[in-house]
Amino acid sequence: MHADPEVVVLRLGHRPGRDNRMTTHVGLTARALGADRVIISGAASGSKGTIEDITDRFGGPFDAELTEEPRGVIRGFEGTVVHLTMYGLPIQAVESEVRSDHEEGSLLVVVGAEKVPFDVYERADYNVGVTNQPHSEVAGLAVFLDRLFEGRELEREWDDATHRVIPKAIGKQVEPT
Amino acid sequence: MHADPEVVVLRLGHRPGRDNRMTTHVGLTARALGADRVIISGAASGSKGTIEDITDRFGGPFDAELTEEPRGVIRGFEGTVVHLTMYGLPIQAVESEVRSDHEEGSLLVVVGAEKVPFDVYERADYNVGVTNQPHSEVAGLAVFLDRLFEGRELEREWDDATHRVIPKAIGKQVEPT
Numbered sequence: 001m002h003a004d005p006e007v008v009v010l011r012l013g014h015r016p017g018r019d020n021r022m023t024t025h026v027g028l029t030a031r032a033l034g035a036d037r038v039i040i041s042g043a044a045s046g047s048k049g050t051i052e053d054i055t056d057r058f059g060g061p062f063d064a065e066l067t068e069e070p071r072g073v074i075r076g077f078e079g080t081v082v083h084l085t086m087y088g089l090p091i092q093a094v095e096s097e098v099r100s101d102h103e104e105g106s107l108l109v110v111v112g113a114e115k116v117p118f119d120v121y122e123r124a125d126y127n128v129g130v131t132n133q134p135h136s137e138v139a140g141l142a143v144f145l146d147r148l149f150e151g152r153e154l155e156r157e158w159d160d161a162t163h164r165v166i167p168k169a170i171g172k173q174v175e176p177t
Numbered sequence: 178m179h180a181d182p183e184v185v186v187l188r189l190g191h192r193p194g195r196d197n198r199m200t201t202h203v204g205l206t207a208r209a210l211g212a213d214r215v216i217i218s219g220a221a222s223g224s225k226g227t228i229e230d231i232t233d234r235f236g237g238p239f240d241a242e243l244t245e246e247p248r249g250v251i252r253g254f255e256g257t258v259v260h261l262t263m264y265g266l267p268i269q270a271v272e273s274e275v276r277s278d279h280e281e282g283s284l285l286v287v288v289g290a291e292k293v294p295f296d297v298y299e300r301a302d303y304n305v306g307v308t309n310q311p312h313s314e315v316a317g318l319a320v321f322l323d324r325l326f327e328g329r330e331l332e333r334e335w336d337d338a339t340h341r342v343i344p345k346a347i348g349k350q351v352e353p354t
Contacts, residue, residue, distance in 0.1 A: 021199060025313035032312035033320075054311055087342055087349040092331050121347050130319075131331055132342035134231055135209035136202035142307075142316035143210075143323050154269050154308060165264055165309035170298050172264040 005079070006106040007035045007148070009141065012070050012120070013113035014042035025138045026111055027051040027064055033145035034153030035109070037063040041070035058165075059158025074123055079106030081124045084140045085116065088127030095147050098126055102148065109144065111137045182256070183283040184212045184325070186318065189247055189297070190290035191219035202315045203288055204228040204241055210322035211330030212286070214240040218247035235342075236335025236354075251300055256283030258301045261317045262293065265304030272324050275303055279325065286321065288314045 009030040014023045024047040027038040031051065040047060044066060051064040067073055074081060080101040101107070110120060121127055130140040145153060158164070166173040186207040191200045201224040204215040208228065217224060221243060228241040244250055251258060257278040278284070287297060298304055307317040322330060335341070343350040 022202075025199075025315060028310075028312040029316040032308045032310035033316065058310055087345055087351075089344050089346055090331060092328060118348075121349075124347075127345070127347060129342075129344055131209045132344055133205075133209035133235055133335075135205040136315050136319070138202060138313050138315040139206040139210065139319035142313070142319040146320050146323065151269060154267060158310075165306075167266050167306055167309055168264055168304070169266055170301075170304060171295075172298075174264075 005102060005104070006037070007102070008106065008108050009035045009038045010070060010073055010108055010110045011038060011040045012110060012116060014040055014044045015113060016043045019113050020044070020046055022113070022138065023047040024050045026141060028054060029138055029142050031055065031062040033142055034149045034156060035145060036061070037065065039065045039067050039073055041067050057161065057163050059161030061159060071119070074108065074110065074120065077106070077108045079108060080126070081108045081110065082126045082128055083110040083116070083120055083124035084130065084137065084144060085112065085121070085127050086129050086132050086134055088129040090132070091128050091130050091144060091147060094126055094128055098128070099148060101125070109141065111141050113137070182279060182281070183214070184279070185283065185285050186212045186215045187247060187250055187285055187287045188215060188217045189287060189293060191217055191221045192290060193220045196290050197221070197223055199290070199315065200224040201227045203318060205231060206315055206319050207322070208232065208239040210319055211326045211333060212322060213238070214242065216242045216244050216250055218244050234338065234340050236338030238336060248296070251285065251287065251297065254283070254285045256285060257303070258285045258287065259303045259305055260287040260293070260297055260301035261307065261314065261321060262289065262298070262304050263306050263309050263311055265306040267309070268305050268307050268321060268324060271303055271305055275305070276325060278302070286318065288318050290314070
């Protein structure tokens, strides 16, 4: 978030068509829960467009980018690389260490679709499991970010929004800003 | 989880085809992060089957059910009804109250797809927003469950698994149990 060192989410292995909604949800979750940018590997212009539309309406700053060279993004990243995987070390065991690293510099959070190449496991500074159960990369990313920021992301302010939601006990209220 | 009063996730508004993967991810997230059951409204036998396959392999107890009468499920539920929605009250404001209610009895967590009928907002004891930003019902459910259980779900033991993942700093290790 904003004042902290940057948090970037890299979505690997996007398969056009099949993964469109999951990739959109990865990007929107990254935005809503405090990351600064999402980079999507592959032909995901539809997801990128949806994420940008939401940012235009509900605020930023938040960037969505596409890459054809995800390995280059990981290799060239100056900071700590976290790979979220059900095979990794339990988040509750490593989160305070990751948090300390993030106080010192930027964080790249790698989120796969299906098979992730083995060199990603090797390059990552942390392979982290949000449980060692199969579930959802969106769920894993959400819990990871909420724990990384220790809830501060829920209080985030948004710039340049045209609309905002007014929290309500019952019903829906959206106002122009 | 197990010893606690039951936590049931109700997935509303499943659209066959379009929502298959999101609904599967809702169910797998419910299982992995400590809920006892998922009830899916609509023709989601594929998602139900995938969730059951994972439970057969990686353990339970966890049940997946289908319903054609989601309103009846909500109306007849004996316990507290929480509806996750970006229009609701901030999770950080209501979570301790919800946690207290769950110490006393069961919890139904309602997760929508697109439009949720207004009577769900009215019937819910809590309309809760995991941020007031548009993102993902899977992400919202994940953060909600992690906060409800205060991380205890990450230490859960699984019964009757045929396989389990051994957490590793690098690589993948799956063993028969």
